[in-house]
Amino acid sequence: MTRKCIKNGTIVTASDTFFGDILVDDGIIVMIGVDLDAEGAEIVDASGCYVFPGGIDPHTHLDMPFGGTVTIDDFESGTIAAAYGGTTTIVDFCLTTKGKPLASAVNAWHAKSKEKAVIDYGFHLMVSEVTDDVLYELPKMIEEEGITSLKVFMAYKNVLQADDGTLYRTLLLAKEHGALVMVHAENGDVIDYLVKQALSLGQTDPIYHALTRPPELEGEATGRAAGLTGLADSQLYVVHVTCAQAVNAIAEARMKGLRVFGETCPQYLTLDRTYLERLDFEGAKYVWSPPLREPEHQQALWDALWNGQLQTVGSDQCSFNFKGQKELGRGDFSKIPNGGPTIEDRFSLLYSEGVRKGRLTLHKFVDVVSTTSAKLFGLFPQKGTIAIGSDADIVIFDPMIERTLSAATHHMKVDYNAFEGMQVVGEPVSVLVRGEFVIRNKTFVGKPGSGQYLHRKRFGEQHKLPAVPSNGYAIT
Ligand code: URP
Ligand code: ZN
Ligand code: ZN
Ligand code: ZN
Secondary structure (H helix, E strand, O other), X not given: OOEEEEEEEEEEOXXXXXXXXXXXXXXXXXXXXOOOOOOOOEEEEOOOOEEEEOEEEEEEOOOOEEOOEEOOOOHHXXXXXXXXXXXXXXXXXXXXXXXXXXXXXXXXXXXXXXXXXXXXXXXXXXXXXXXXXXXXXXXHHHHHXXXXXXXXXXXXXXXXXXXXXXXXXXXXXXXHXXXXXXXXXXXXXXXXXXXXXXXXXXXXXXXXXXXXXXXXXXXXXXHHHHHHHHHHOOEEEEXXXXXXXXXXXXXXXXXXXXXXXXXXXXXXXHOOHHHHHOOOOHHHHXXXXXXXXXXXXXXXXXXXXXHOOOOEEOOOEOOOOOOOOHHHHOOOHHHOOOOEOOOOOHHXXXXXXXXXXXOOOHHHHHHHHHXXXXXXXXXXXXXXXXXXXOEOOEEEEXXXXXXXXXXXXXXXXXXXXXXXXXXXXXXXXXXXXXXXXXXXXXXXXXXXXXXXXXXXXXXXXXXXOOOOOOOOOOXX
């Protein structure tokens, strides 16, 4: 049925809360009001529930080769899990290889996702060098593919890391063509030295992963990237911010008026460095880069979301099985594949740990899990809000359900859950993408391949406003 009426929910956007109905036709929200006439529409009862815009996860790594292996969750299992968790759009990182055409990487990412994704998706494009070929191809990727965000790694020396010259030239290109530059901000050269030093001393356990990547090196790289952004008069988005040092560098840049934005992730808000000390190599499950920090940094991150120094929460979904994948690093922490499973629990964790515990308002919650990512990544107002004309990407969320996060009940393929045993309150019960149920009463009813690729607008590009006729009444 193409017409649906979602009735009697408490509709919450990043700016408003109202009680009422949403009428959806052909995947688009066509009317919002109280007691709408729903003739000919399928009625969806949302009473007792919040009705949120679908979550937007701006940071995922599905089916990605990394650390000598490939992430275990692909575009099928990853997007199904995302949908269960209330996420209806992801933007995934397309990795490029030096010397190879950018188009070959983008085509490879289309091939991984096209028949598999159950929610909508876009790509960020990694830039590791700026050659004549890249200078020729990059504007085409922005224009023809709608890939309007570029990723530069300042860490992972000899693997993904780019030098400062490359970052600077990428910032200039982004300014010229209307893209947002994303950085993994850690000082890869110094980390490389510290890792070698630790291994030479026989320090091989997972905890040394954290000890060789101190927060000072994240703060330093964040400040450096922000400085180059100012010099280039460009725009920067710092992914996976973990610590007070990096928050401060972003805040300082923003106070100077720079277009610098920051994202954190649920793991940095809820877990800490002691997890890496778990016995029997269990610590490897909690190896992310940048690493989990000492507990006091969590407060700095919550505060930064609250006060706007950080603007978004991405999952950084990058899952590897404990068995056979994380185990590659037994006896050498530097060989543990970096990353963890977070795509499914991001939305609910932010609600439960954020809203329920008074660390975020309901509106701020919607803003950081959905709306601001839509705005920064060229998807607003098609995505990221509940408004007439927007895609009907909708989460019907029961705020009373109490549950325990666990690998036994999650929908990712990965063999452990990073938040195992954590109690949360609230759960998405039904999730619609462009007006079609993907999750209905906590059951997956979607279809692999139904997710659509998103050609995104350029950074700062305005959406087309509805025409206002001369009598002053806007037509809808
Ligand atoms: O440890 C992490 N974060 N793995 C994913 C790749 C990245 O650096 O974002
Ligand atoms: Zn375009
Ligand atoms: Zn990273
Ligand atoms: Zn990542």
